[in-house]
Amino acid sequence: MSIEENIFFKLLILLTSLLLASSSTTAENASRIRCSERERRALLKFKEELVDEYGRLSSWGEEEEEDKLECCKWRGVHCHNRTNRVTLLDLHTPSKEFQNGIITLRGNISTSLLELQHLQYIDLSSNDFHGAPIPNFISSFSKLRHLNLPSSSFSGMIPRLLGNISTLRVLDLKYNFGCYSKNLDWVSHLHSLEYLDLSFTLLSNANNWLQALSKLTSIKEVHLRNSDLRDIHPSSLPLINASTSSSLSILDLSLNRYLNSTLTLPKWFSNFSSSSLTLINFKGNSMTGTIPDAYENMISLTHLDLGSAELEGGVPKYFGNMSSLRYLDVSKNKLSGELFELMLNLSGPVDRKLRYLDLGNNCISGRFPNMSRFSFLTELKLRKNQSNESIQKGYLQLPYLAVLDLSSNRIEGPVPDLSSTPSLKHLMLNKNMFNGALTESIGCLSNLEVFWIGSNLLEGMMTEAHMLNLSRLRVLDLSFNSLLTVKCNSRWYPPFQLNDMRLAHCKLGPNFPTWLKTQNELVYIDISDTGISDVIPSWFGGVAPRLQYLNASNNEIYGFLPNISASTFNVSVSSPPSSGMILDLSRNKISGSINFLCHSKE
Ligand SMILES: *[C@@H]1O[C@H](CO)[C@@H](O)[C@H](O)[C@H]1NC(C)=O
Numbered sequence: 001m002s003i004e005e006n007i008f009f010k011l012l013i014l015l016t017s018l019l020l021a022s023s024s025t026t027a028e029n030a031s032r033i034r035c036s037e038r039e040r041r042a043l044l045k046f047k048e049e050l051v052d053e054y055g056r057l058s059s060w061g062e063e064e065e066e067d068k069l070e071c072c073k074w075r076g077v078h079c080h081n082r083t084n085r086v087t088l089l090d091l092h093t094p095s096k097e098f099q100n101g102i103i104t105l106r107g108n109i110s111t112s113l114l115e116l117q118h119l120q121y122i123d124l125s126s127n128d129f130h131g132a133p134i135p136n137f138i139s140s141f142s143k144l145r146h147l148n149l150p151s152s153s154f155s156g157m158i159p160r161l162l163g164n165i166s167t168l169r170v171l172d173l174k175y176n177f178g179c180y181s182k183n184l185d186w187v188s189h190l191h192s193l194e195y196l197d198l199s200f201t202l203l204s205n206a207n208n209w210l211q212a213l214s215k216l217t218s219i220k221e222v223h224l225r226n227s228d229l230r231d232i233h234p235s236s237l238p239l240i241n242a243s244t245s246s247s248l249s250i251l252d253l254s255l256n257r258y259l260n261s262t263l264t265l266p267k268w269f270s271n272f273s274s275s276s277l278t279l280i281n282f283k284g285n286s287m288t289g290t291i292p293d294a295y296e297n298m299i300s301l302t303h304l305d306l307g308s309a310e311l312e313g314g315v316p317k318y319f320g321n322m323s324s325l326r327y328l329d330v331s332k333n334k335l336s337g338e339l340f341e342l343m344l345n346l347s348g349p350v351d352r353k354l355r356y357l358d359l360g361n362n363c364i365s366g367r368f369p370n371m372s373r374f375s376f377l378t379e380l381k382l383r384k385n386q387s388n389e390s391i392q393k394g395y396l397q398l399p400y401l402a403v404l405d406l407s408s409n410r411i412e413g414p415v416p417d418l419s420s421t422p423s424l425k426h427l428m429l430n431k432n433m434f435n436g437a438l439t440e441s442i443g444c445l446s447n448l449e450v451f452w453i454g455s456n457l458l459e460g461m462m463t464e465a466h467m468l469n470l471s472r473l474r475v476l477d478l479s480f481n482s483l484l485t486v487k488c489n490s491r492w493y494p495p496f497q498l499n500d501m502r503l504a505h506c507k508l509g510p511n512f513p514t515w516l517k518t519q520n521e522l523v524y525i526d527i528s529d530t531g532i533s534d535v536i537p538s539w540f541g542g543v544a545p546r547l548q549y550l551n552a553s554n555n556e557i558y559g560f561l562p563n564i565s566a567s568t569f570n571v572s573v574s575s576p577p578s579s580g581m582i583l584d585l586s587r588n589k590i591s592g593s594i595n596f597l598c599h600s601k602e
Pocket residue numbers: 025026029
């Protein structure tokens with residue numbers, strides 16, 4: 001090639017590419033609308049069969065404006081960035097609206113959707129398809145990865161054809177209460193499936209559920225909560241190939257009341273993978289016997305819920321070695337043994353991991369041990385057991401503890417010093433045998449919202465010093481401590497506004513507690529049998545506009561009753577009070593008319 005030829009050739013290339021460039025911009029402008037006409041029509045047909053009360057699909061339209069024609073820009077629609085085919089359809093009702101009872105779409109799912117053969121992602125959750133079956137045709141979306149249809153009022157048989165969508169990674173059909181499946185063979189074909197949630201659908205006839213799950217080699221999360229799963233006989237336990245099934249991380253089989261084989265199931269899933277399981281929830285099954293060894297090698301387990309079953313015996317010693325365990329719930333079982341020994345079993349690497357421990361509603365007995373080792377504990381629950389003796393000083397040095405529930409035990413001695421638990425929000429010590437005077441350290445718990453210490457044997461005085469910094473207190477229960485005197489300075493202005501105040505059978509009187517005057521958010525007051533022998537203050541009628549329950553019986557209150565129904569109870573005499581409003585002023589010396597009460601329940 002000569003130089004001239006060369007230059008000419010280069011010019012030619014330049015020119016062509018310029019021409020090409022300009023023609024491509026014209027082409028682009030002419031068809032700036034990316035969405036294909038057929039897909040747009042299909043979507044409009046789909047919209048036609050929906051009721052869209054909230055205008056969620058208002059951007060979907062036929063009008064000539066470009067935005068309305070460009071379905072790739074419609075709300076809830078995405079197109080592929082090269083092929084421009086619709087790949088995503090996301091029309092879920094946002095959870096905040098759903099919780100407020102708003103359901104944005106109702107109606108029927110049109111078969112016109114079939115036109116959208118490139119769909120990879122469908123989310124129609126939290127809408128109302130009024131009991132229609134999940135459409136069979138969904139199975140022909142051969143590129144679908146993500147099918148999200150929870151809480152959408154589907155019912156009937158879950159189409160087995162869904163098992164044909166070999167690309168599916170996420171399948172979520174939970175909370176479609178009327179849906180069922182007679183077996184789960186179809187699930188076992190979903191080789192790419194990573195996430196399966198069929199919670200609250202009915203699987204009582206799907207006896208092969210465990211066989212089906214064992215074939216899912218990519219599965220990471222299984223949620224079959226409240227699905228009426230049947231027990232698996234040990235002889236029909238499927239084999240697990242541990243080398244291929246190493247991905248399962250979350251297993252939620254809670255609230256299946258017919259699952260009772262503690263030994264069988266854990267043995268099976270411990271082969272699934274001891275290293276990947278992080279969460280196991282078996283709450284509300286009927287597992288019997290002792291807690292099995294199956295959890296022993298689960299080094300990644302962070303969350304184990306074995307609550308509300310029929311487990312017996314203790315918490316095995318190997319739990320102390322569970323170096324990732326943060327959450328342990330074994331409440332509502334028949335566990336027994338000494339609390340001291342149980343906590344000793346829980347010693348080891350778990351000490352500094354555990355955040356949540358619920359041992360409530362069991363038969364655990366004996367003295368309360370030193371809990372300070374569990375330095376990151378945020379919730380400790382031991383309600384309804386038989387722990388006894390007193391809690392010694394220094395046993396509750398738990399700086400992050402927010403919930404301490406020791407109610408309904410037999411713990412004695414003084415209320416422990418709580419100055420080392422400054423984060424406490426909920427403190428439940430009711431129904432024990434705590435005695436002596438309350439420590440003023442309670443008054444430093446500035447995060448405290450709920451304080452229950454009713455039904456104990458407290459004595460001495462409770463004054464404003466005990467409530468000094470309790471600015472967040474909402475619920476106070478001191479009732480049935482008949483030797484406890486509650487006496488605050490008449491000019492005291494509490495830092496809190498209570499909703500719920502229970503002081504029955506404490507010593508409040510003889511004067512009417514004037515600090516009550518400041519409590520305008522009360523819904524529940526019980527000051528019965530508190531030795532008040534005083535005239536009803538005139539302000540009493542108007543103090544609490546939201547009041548639902550007032551019990552001031554068994555005192556010696558006298559004087560004229562203010563018009564409580566019109567002010568306190570916030571009801572006019574002509575309209576009946578809402579159910580549940582209770583006013584009990586019996587056994588007092590009140591005089592005057594109670595005509596205004598004639599519509600209230602006594
Ligand atoms: C193409 O569209 C762009 C931007 O919308 C515009 O700037 C340009 O002039 C258009 N070109 C032609 C050839 O219409």
